[in-house]
Each structure stands twice: as structure tokens, then as C-alpha cells.
Amino acid sequence: MLNLTAGTAWVFENFQLIFFFGFIAFSIYRNMIRQKTLRQQDDGTYVWIEWHGGVRCSNTDPSAPGGEWDSDEDSDGDGDGGD
Secondary structure (H helix, E strand, O other): OEEEEOEEEEEHHHHHHHOOOOHHOOOOOOOHHHHOOOOOHOOOOOOOOEEOOEEEEEEEOOOOOOOOHOOOOOOOOOOOOOO
């Protein structure tokens, strides 16, 4: 990924820079969508919409430290219908 040249300077390939900045832009976009759509229902459940349009919910505030967005581990299915 990174190449160390004889001049001891790190050289980034173009695709690595594009990937890096793309990932940063996606993370910002995802967090903006989450924050913009976060609502608390009358029963206390927090509901928000993910970047892909899926609706998620949680019994605790996902934006709080230790919440769903803090760990960002969506692969195990948590947050898909309440905890």
C-alpha cells in the first residue's frame, strides 16, 4: 500500500488517496443522515434512518457514548428492530 522511497518519504498511490478520502466522505454523509433523522417515539424508543434507507431503532440513545453509533458494529444485527 505505502511505498518507502530511497529518499525516506512515503509515497501514496492515487487509488489509495481516492479510497481514503472516499471513506471519510462516506462516514461524514452516514453520520449526517443518522443525526438528521434521529427521533424519539412516545414510548421512548429511538428511531433513525440509515444511509441506505433502512429504519433502525434502539431503546437507548444511539448517539450517546457507548451507544449503537459509538461502536458501529452493525454486522451482528443489533439495532434492526430494537434491543
